[in-house]
Amino acid sequence: MTRRSTWRAVPAAALGAAWIASWPGLGHAADTPNLDLIQTVVVIYAENRSFDNLYGHFPGANGLQNLAPDATRQVDRDGTPLAQLPPIWNGLTAKGVNPPVTQAQTEHLPNAPFAIDDPKGFNRSLSVATIDLWHRFYQNQMQINGGRNDRFVAYGNTGALVMGHYDGSTLPMWDVARRYVLADNFFMGAFGGSFLNHIALVCACTPYYPNADQTPAKAQISAVEPDGVTLTAAPESPRSAMEGIPKFLHDSGLTPDFYAVNTMQPPYQPSGNAPPKDGDPRLADPDAPNTLPPQTAATIGDLLSDKGISWAWYAGAWQATLDGRNSMPTPNFQYHHQPFNYFARLAPGTAERAEHLRDGGLVGRAFIKAIDSGSLPQVAFYKPQGNLNEHPGYADIVSGDQHLADIIGHLERSPQWAHMLVVVTYDENGGFWDHAAPPKADRWGPGTRVPALIISPFARKGTVDHTLYDTTSILRFITRRFDLPVLAGLKARDDAMAAAGSGRLGDLTAALDLP
Template sequence: MKNRRFGLCAVLVVGALAIAVGTAEAAGDAPVPPNGLEKIDTIVVIYAENRSFDNLYGKFPGANGLANATPEMARQLDRGGSPLKELPPIWGGLTAQHFKPAVAEADTEHLPNAPFAIDDPKGLNTPVSAPTRDLVHRFYQNQIQINGGKNDRFVAYGDSGALVMGHYDGSKLPLWEVAKRYALADSFFMAAFGGSFVNHFYLACACEPRYPNADQSPARGLIAAVEADGVTLKLAPDSPKSALDGVPKFENDGSITPHDFYAVNTMQPPYQPSGVKPAPGGDPAYANPNAPTTLPPQTETTIGDLLSEKGVTWAWYAGAWRAALDGAAVTPAPNFQFHHQPFNYFAAYAPGSAARAEHLRDGGINGASFIEAIDSGTLPQVAFYKPQGNLNEHPGYSEVLAGDEHIAEIVRHLEESPQWAHMFVLITYDENGGFWDHVAPPKGDRWGPGNRIPALIVSPFAKKGFVDHTLMDTTSALRLITRRFGLPVLDGLRERDEAMAAAGGQRLGDLTSALDLPSP
């Protein structure tokens, strides 16, 4: 394993790069921008939550969707390897507890072993305006569910029964129309196995967070119990043998890998706002470092660091950031999620630093501050936007429709912005949220890619009405930023390419395949 400098990521790299990437990039310098890419002055990345491609866009015209999923591809296996005779109930019921009328567990029994429409009026009849219960979406479970690319253990190793196989008629959503007007990528994957925590890190640094010496720390109880393959969680002796009998139980479904101590499931930021309160008598701007779930400050190079070194302006706009700092980000709204601001984990953006004040910005309640920057034409050259919790489409505490309407409204403001003529916008989701997708993820490195997720490319330069089949993942956003602004290539980008090439695959795209760029 190749180790990077203290504080963060090491990624398993197998073999040498088998695809030519150019002399400059191989030497560690920035790749040369293609003709016309200099026409893009502003790059915006909008990061929603927890939806697989098939869950929302499985019926999109021209896309590799549910019509391409044969019954054999969609069939789910039980934990012993035999096909399930039917899907188990949605444990605990379909809808989130605060939604009425509820769809009870008994209402979801005896569904066929196949994908189903959550919003089917003749079925469960649960519209896109109703928040469903959450689904497990964790590092080890995701790999077990993918099962080497067969995607046939989603039910068996989920915690929501049949719900993993549910999807919507996405044509009812406003972003569907945005995708029809611009471009939709249907071979775009989440960068890392698991959940929001690690995938936000991948958007910030293309790397996996680390907890050095976790076995000698307050977090030692969070080290996962894993089989010798390094991928499979150890089942508890009393775990149900069949998915029809209940949710699997594990010896220790922890957040930290054994032996080398990478943080693969949600841990809390070392700085406020955090899910961990300050230490008694300690600095109120810090989380208690002795709490088991507090991740130590990270020191890996981020895309933000590289942009700053090059003099390129950038910011991460977090919806309800100011409210969270003031202690007002409560449920049900705005419901700020602490692990959705990845730069709050890095020492370079610690409280009191100039970098924090400049780059970690408040998106405002309902995105008001972000919209103000859009309307005034004052967005930095690179802008990341994370909607607040109740507008991010995450099952359990958000609904699809509200988040979709919010992002569509953001798009409308971007289209009317003074900066629009030279803008590129990527709208994507951090991960699949536990929902099944029929397309096998490409073989990569130890950390991913994980399952397929939606990605919309919105720009005056986008190929109109285009479905892009180019292989990409979350780090493709960083590849585009790197290429456009001539940045050094992050280690994680190169390591992902090397691992995919060694596995016989292809290099990941940088989103330019969805663009018609004018000649200079």
């Protein structure tokens, strides 16, 4: 039995018999919770923060407290410990932020994590945007370095910044985490960046570009060593992290066997690529090297539709962008954050697209209207517009965090709240270091640990849940709750976890008290 306290940890063992019932056809355990009490599932997907970066000081969590130096020390590209961290290349703060923190001001930092908002240090608050960091498929694996997490500095583009974190205790979402459940053993589903982790959220799969070497996309094929993990270094790449940012022979969107792992653009508008000349204005130019062909793998949306379960993806600023009103710094709609827009079943002109791909409105107003009126579908995904998603480089933390908290407030007052489950998580780590070793599984992930909150009237309120999760755990819950077929990617991840001896991924039910 787990002892209950103000901060209560839910161990991985809490999965137990509950996992037996997690997939159709595996039978039902005597203590299977009554999932029918959950009638509405809401998934909110923020951007680019590791767990330690925002929640490393959260009470009761596996965070930064009491870490031995060996658990945080970074090594150089040749494996030798760094005597100090390199400077933050090009300075700490994003373009236009004044006063700036220059590269020279960041020299000679100890080889250890540091607080970006330390009043005695850089004193950059949660309301100040930093520069962006690499968050890419191969670099993330090279940084993780087999679970040692000791080459984030060596294979990043921002020097010391990868080791930066914040005191998040003043954030509105910390208060939400205190009232509900914070999961501190939740990993991003795929290595790398936002594009692949959004795809993982909806299909637990990796996109594919058939015959890419015979198309304009051949320029997108990366040069990778035989281990399948390490990018081939360019001859002029600095040998030491102290000398500069690493350079690679070719680092782009596709693997050598044509899987899309770094950002490619959707084949349909809204897309970062313009329509084809004299072609259908609803499409993106298929001859652009980084336009991904329409994907045909099954998504969680397909399975829900096939069973008559209502669902929708609410994208902040979707309609404004289609109307040509997207701009920096606001709303800064991100095309590659819209995963269903890559799939043929939801192509322009289809009835399913009209039903399921919905405008979240500017500042989420259309999504909030659906919340307040009690008209959310049974499964709802919400993606905030760019300036509210917390992404380094173009968004600060406070604005996005307050937006999330405001959305939670509306959900708590919604007519549907009494039977609702809300999951708030981050797509990926944004290049920031985290000390927890990801479980070993398959070629695609899991990657670095990210924050996740489970919010519900049925949540084990005021607890920290230590159950092993990744992004696909959200799909596992939806699959279990609505008795759906199991996506091929979920089974592949389970098989890989078992083969690696990494245990089993939970389906979020350990965070709930259901009769």
